[in-house]
Amino acid sequence: MTDAWLAGQRTAFAACRDTLPGSGTPWVDALRAEAFRQFEEDGPPTARIEEWRSGPTAALTGQVFAPAAPDGARAAAVPAPYLEGPRHRLVFVDGRFSRGHSDAGEPPKGVRLTTLGALLAENPQAARDLIGDPDAFAEERLSRVTDRRPQALVALNTALASDGAVLLIEDGVALAHPLEVVHVTRETEEPRAHHLRTLIALGAGARAHVVEIHAGGSAGVWTNHVTDIAVGAGARLEHVRADAGSATAVHVNVAHARLRAGAAYAGFVLAATSGAVRAETRLALEEPGADGEVNGVCLAKGTGHIDALTRLDHHAREGTSRQLWRGIFADTARGAFQGRIRVLPDASGTNAALDNRNLLLNAGARAESKPELEILTDDVACSHASATGELDADALFYLRSRGLSERLARALLMEAFTGAVADRIAHEGVRDFIRRLVDERLHALGSATS
Amino acid sequence: MSEPLLTIRNLRASVDDKEVLKGIDLSVAAGEVAAIMGPNGSGKSTLSNVLAGRDGYEVTDGEVRYDGQDLLAMEPEERAATGVFMAFQYPVEIPGVVNATFTRTALNAQRKARDESAIDAIDFLKRARATLARLEMDEDFLRRDVNAGFSGGEKKRNEIFQMAMLEPRLAILDETDSGLDIDALRIVATGVNAMRNPERALVVITHYQRLLEYVVPDSVHVLADGRIARSGDRELALELERAGYAAFQPA
Ligand SMILES: Nc1ncnc2c1ncn2[C@@H]1O[C@H](COP(=O)(O)OP(=O)(O)OP(=O)(O)O)[C@@H](O)[C@H]1O
Ligand SMILES: [Mg+2]
Numbered sequence: 001m002t003d004a005w006l007a008g009q010r011t012a013f014a015a016c017r018d019t020l021p022g023s024g025t026p027w028v029d030a031l032r033a034e035a036f037r038q039f040e041e042d043g044p045p046t047a048r049i050e051e052w053r054s055g056p057t058a059a060l061t062g063q064v065f066a067p068a069a070p071d072g073a074r075a076a077a078v079p080a081p082y083l084e085g086p087r088h089r090l091v092f093v094d095g096r097f098s099r100g101h102s103d104a105g106e107p108p109k110g111v112r113l114t115t116l117g118a119l120l121a122e123n124p125q126a127a128r129d130l131i132g133d134p135d136a137f138a139e140e141r142l143s144r145v146t147d148r149r150p151q152a153l154v155a156l157n158t159a160l161a162s163d164g165a166v167l168l169i170e171d172g173v174a175l176a177h178p179l180e181v182v183h184v185t186r187e188t189e190e191p192r193a194h195h196l197r198t199l200i201a202l203g204a205g206a207r208a209h210v211v212e213i214h215a216g217g218s219a220g221v222w223t224n225h226v227t228d229i230a231v232g233a234g235a236r237l238e239h240v241r242a243d244a245g246s247a248t249a250v251h252v253n254v255a256h257a258r259l260r261a262g263a264a265y266a267g268f269v270l271a272a273t274s275g276a277v278r279a280e281t282r283l284a285l286e287e288p289g290a291d292g293e294v295n296g297v298c299l300a301k302g303t304g305h306i307d308a309l310t311r312l313d314h315h316a317r318e319g320t321s322r323q324l325w326r327g328i329f330a331d332t333a334r335g336a337f338q339g340r341i342r343v344l345p346d347a348s349g350t351n352a353a354l355d356n357r358n359l360l361l362n363a364g365a366r367a368e369s370k371p372e373l374e375i376l377t378d379d380v381a382c383s384h385a386s387a388t389g390e391l392d393a394d395a396l397f398y399l400r401s402r403g404l405s406e407r408l409a410r411a412l413l414m415e416a417f418t419g420a421v422a423d424r425i426a427h428e429g430v431r432d433f434i435r436r437l438v439d440e441r442l443h444a445l446g447s448a449t450s
Numbered sequence: 451m452s453e454p455l456l457t458i459r460n461l462r463a464s465v466d467d468k469e470v471l472k473g474i475d476l477s478v479a480a481g482e483v484a485a486i487m488g489p490n491g492s493g494k495s496t497l498s499n500v501l502a503g504r505d506g507y508e509v510t511d512g513e514v515r516y517d518g519q520d521l522l523a524m525e526p527e528e529r530a531a532t533g534v535f536m537a538f539q540y541p542v543e544i545p546g547v548v549n550a551t552f553t554r555t556a557l558n559a560q561r562k563a564r565d566e567s568a569i570d571a572i573d574f575l576k577r578a579r580a581t582l583a584r585l586e587m588d589e590d591f592l593r594r595d596v597n598a599g600f601s602g603g604e605k606k607r608n609e610i611f612q613m614a615m616l617e618p619r620l621a622i623l624d625e626t627d628s629g630l631d632i633d634a635l636r637i638v639a640t641g642v643n644a645m646r647n648p649e650r651a652l653v654v655i656t657h658y659q660r661l662l663e664y665v666v667p668d669s670v671h672v673l674a675d676g677r678i679a680r681s682g683d684r685e686l687a688l689e690l691e692r693a694g695y696a697a698f699q700p701a
Contacts (some may be wrong), residue, residue, distance in 0.1 A: 246677075393505070398542040399552070401502045402612060403530035403560035412555065416546025 002044050003027065008064035009039070012193065013159055016067045016282060020162060026129060037157035042152035043431030054336030054368055055307045056276035059250045065193035065222045068094045076186050079215050082244070082437075085429045088113060088178040091268040093184045095162040095194035095223075101182075110173035116164040116197055126168075130180040130199045130228060131158065153252055161197035164225075165290050167210065171203035171232065178209040183223065186248070191220040198227040202235040204260070209427045214251060216243075219275075222250040229257035233287070238426055242270040243277060243436060261287035261316075267294045267385040268425055270434060272441035274302035274333070282311045285319040285347075292321040297418045299441050300333035310354075311340045314347035323354040328417045330445050333366035341382060342374045350377075354384040359401055359417060361410075361445070407446060414442045453518065453654065454479040454650045459667055461512035463500050470496045472676035473512065477667075481648040482617070484664055485687060486655045489695045493636035495539050496654045497673065498622045502536040503529050516620065530556075533619030536624045537609035537654075542596045550578065550592040551606070553615050572653035581614045584644065588635050602629035610641045621645065622653040626659040639664030659691040674698035 013036050022028030044061045045052040069376035076093045078101045090113070091101035097115040107113045119127045148293050165181045185194060202208060214223060231237050241253055251273070257265045271277040277300075283292040298306040306329075312321045327335045341352045358367035367387035399409035415438075422438055453510045454477035463471040470493045478484045486672070488494055500507050503526035514521040521529060530630065558568045564660065569577075575592075582589055587607055597605050606626050614619055627635055642665050645652065654665060662670075662684060672679045672684040672695070680686065 015485040117576070269644050392542075392544075394542045395544050396524065397502075398538065398544065399556075401530060401536055402552075402556035402616065403502075403527050404556055404564070405527050405559065406525075408555065408559060409527075412547055413544070416544065419546050 002046075002061055003066055005044055005061045005090075006040065007273060008066070009085045009156065012067040016160070016162075018048065020160065021117040022124055022127070024346035025120065025124045028120060031131070031161045033156045039152050039155040039159060042155065045152060047086045051097060051309060051338070054370075055278050056250065056305045059080045059305065060222065060252070060278075063191045063220070065191045068096075068192050068194050076184050077410050078156075078184050078246070079182065081180060081184070082213055082433050083178055083180050083211065083429050084432070087180050087429075088175075088177060089180045089182065090115065090165045091182045091184065092163055092165075092196065094113045094186055094192075095183075095196055098150060105177070106177060106320060108173060111171035111175055112141060112166070112168040113179065114166045116161060116166055116199065119152070119166050119199075127166075127199070130166075130201055131197070133384065151254070153224055154226055154254060154256075157195045157197060157224050157254075160195040161226070162195055164197040164199065165212075166199045167201070167208065168199075169202045169206040169208060173203070173207045174207035176211070176367070178211055178427055181210065182215055183213065183225070184215045185218065185221045185223065187218045188220050191222065193222045196223065196225040198225070200227065200237065200239070201230040201282070202232050202233040202237055202263075204210065204234055206232060206235040207237075209430055210239075211240040211242065211433070213242050213244050214253075216234070216249075218249065220249075223252065225251070225253045227253075227255040229255060229265065231257060231259045231263035233260040234262045235260075236264040236266070238266045238430070239269045239431055240270075240425065240434060241279070242362055242434065243272050244437060248272075252278045254282070256282045257292075258284045258286055259290035262289040263287075264291040265293065266424070266426060267292075268421070268431070268434065269296035269298070269308065270292075270437060270441070271306045271308065272299040272444075273306060274300065274304040276305045278307045278309070280309045280311075283313065283321070285312070285314050285321065286316060288316045289318045289389075290316070291319070292322075293323070293424070295324040295421045295424050296326075297421050297438055298325070298327035298335050299329075299438075299445050300327075300335055301330040301445050302333060303331070304333040306328075306333075306335045307338075308336070309338045309340075312342065312343070312352065314350045316347055318349040319347060320350070323356070324421050324424065325356040325358075326421050327358040327367055328414055328442070328445060329358065329365035329367050329416065330361040331361070334366040336368040337386075338370045338372070339384070340372045340374070341384070343377055343380050344383065345376045348377050348379040349380070350380040352380070352382045356386040357417070358388040359414070360388065361391070411446050414445070418442065453515075455517055456653075457515040459513050459515075461500070461514060462496075462510045463496060464508045464510055465496065465506060468540060469510070469670055470676055471500065474673075474676070474678055476671060476678055477621075478651045478653060480651055481646075482668045483646065483652045483654060483665060485670045486656065486673050487670065487687065487690055489699065493676045494622055494671050494673050498539075498624045498653075498655065500534050501529075501622060502526060502534065527559065528563070530616075530618075531560045535613050535618030535621045536622040537606075537613060537614055537621065539624040539628070541597050541605040541609055543595075543599070545598040546594045547596050548592075549594055549596050550575075551643035552596050553578065553612060556612070557615060561598045578615065581611055585611055585614070585641050587611060603631060607634065607638060610638050614641060614645065620651050620653070622655070624655045625657065626654075627656050627658060634662065635661065636689060659687050662687050672698055
């Protein structure tokens with residue numbers, strides 16, 4: 001199958017390379033060609049690759065995805081805005097910007113809010129530094145044997161990215177209202193892939209809240225979404241990624257953030273699916289005093305599969321990081337959480353904590369939790385906790401003995417289980433939206449099992 | 451006299467294939483306060499759990515009638531809605547569920563099951579505040595998560611608070627006095643006494659005569675080795691205080 005799959009990607013690249021943003025700009029063409037070569041060299045993800053051991057490789061490579069049609073009638077069911085109150089909104093349909101559905105509002109001076117397509121058309125040079133080379137996601141391994149291991153799907157994304165949101169903020173500027181980025185895919189006859197690239201760069205002391213929402217994909221849609229993030233010294237980014245309920249789609253979502261001195265990245269991931277989700281968050285705390293927070297709620301039912309991976313690299317001293325992940329798995333769904341904290345030799349005074357707990361609602365559900373600490377210096381405080389279990393029978397009985405139906409009691413306990421994660425979101429409007437969405441998804445999970 | 455509110459006949463129940471209740475006979479009338487005393491491990495909590503409907507207990511014989519209904523055939527939440535309340539010997543901590551939310555959800559779930567209208571947040575808060583004040587509990591308890599991080603005594607008081615809010619017709623208090631200091635005991639006893647009325651029956655499980663000085667029982671029953679070994683009036687409690695359970699222990 002992988003041969004056919006690879007051949008499908010080759011066909012896709014050949015068919016659409018001339019229509020992709022930036023086509024005709026020499027460095028863009030060269031970058032895309034090099035990225036595709038890199039992708040071919042690495043091959044599709046397989047369970048033999050350590051980081052993909054528990055990944056949804058079968059869902060991903062089990063069908064050949066054609067490139068999304070570049071145009072055509074744009075009749076798509078675009079949901080009403082998710083965030084209440086003032087916001088900037090960009091909508092992408094089938095991987096391309098939809099001006100008619102968007103409402104960028106008026107960002108303050110010093111904020112550039114645009115799209116990858118527009119940026120590459122107007123100012124390709126500015127995009128160059130932001131995207132970087134396809135090899136940028138390579139990692140060094142603990143063993144000191146330098147095993148450059150690029151991320152094949154990131155390389156494929158670099159080759160095929162059709163569009164995405166771009167947010168560039170100058171030093172000292174705050175984007176007061178949150179940015180809502182919505183991705184919609186249309187029903188499709190044959191399997192289709194959408195490669196999206198979001199770029200976010202905050203200058204020193206800048207502030208922003210960004211919410212990226214996938215409005216739900218139909219069967220046969222693969223979204224491969226990469227977000228490149230740079231957070232300048234003392235800047236603060238809140239970055240929420242939410243799956244508003246994909247049915248049977250395959251969704252790969254990778255965020256990669258680099259943090260300068262005293263920068264803060266606060267990330268939240270909601271994955272709710274009966275399809276397959278791979279959610280990666282890779283943070284590099286490159287300079288002293290950076291703060292990274294990566295939290296997530298994973299909810300899967302049916303034959304759903306969620307594979308969450310985090311990798312927080314503390315490169316410099318006095319960095320802090322926290323990770324809080326909760327997963328609930330119903331029916332025969334499966335979940336995996338690989339949470340890695342790496343403290344490099346120069347990162348003394350690091351304080352890192354990771355906490356992952358999973359609930360299994362049915363005997364057929366499975367969850368795996370794999371915290372990994374690689375600590376290469378003394379003088380650090382790292383903690384990790386993980387546990388997988390069922391809903392607490394004593395608590396359920398306590399609630400029922402006071403009059404709550406079993407269904408209500410279960411819902412209340414599941415809300416309690418996930419609530420602490422959503423509560424970490426700083427922006428009130430975003431937090432309310434995510435709480436509603438989580439409750440709605442929990443409700444769907446409850447009805448799957450009762 | 452009409453039928454007692456609660457009638458237990460020859461109730462036998464096992465846990466893990468071990469018979470714990472070995473033929474309980476007991477009736478409690480509306481308006482009555484019945485005290486159950488007995489040695490550790492004699493089956494007092496098992497009896498309350500079976501009455502409240504907890505999983506894991508196998509009823510092998512006998513029956514329980516409550517207000518003319520077959521209690522054992524009902525789900526725990528149905529029992530609650532029809533007026534059965536058990537204050538747990540060891541109340542469960544439920545982090546992430548706010549006490550006020552939980553209590554109001556429980557109250558409204560019961561009211562809905564009885565086809566009564568829901569209590570809105572404002573009325574609920576008024577009632578909750580008044581109840582807390584009577585139990586000399588801080589309003590902070592409403593905002594805290596259910597029993598999470600509560601001291602032993604606070605958990606017991608929270609059970610009494612729930613009972614007062616839910617206004618059951620049959621309340622079973624499983625060692626609600628254990629772990630209370632003298633002041634808390636008095637406050638809890640006042641709370642329990644406030645619940646006494648001609649329509650309501652209270653079953654008070656305790657090891658100590660002390661609670662019964664405040665909450666004076668109409669009847670006292672000794673549960674030993676899974677059976678009601680003796681029944682009497684409040685004098686029986688005083689006698690047990692003096693002589694212990696030696697006479698009731700299996701030879
Ligand atoms: N879930 C259970 N699993 C195994 N044994 C149990 C269980 N519940 C009760 N038992 C056993 O049943 C017997 C009666 O226990 P129970 O808790 O009803 O006693 P009790 O009278 O309430 O005691 P205490 O005064 O100490 O509270 C004990 O031997 C106890 O070990
Ligand atoms: Mg007991």
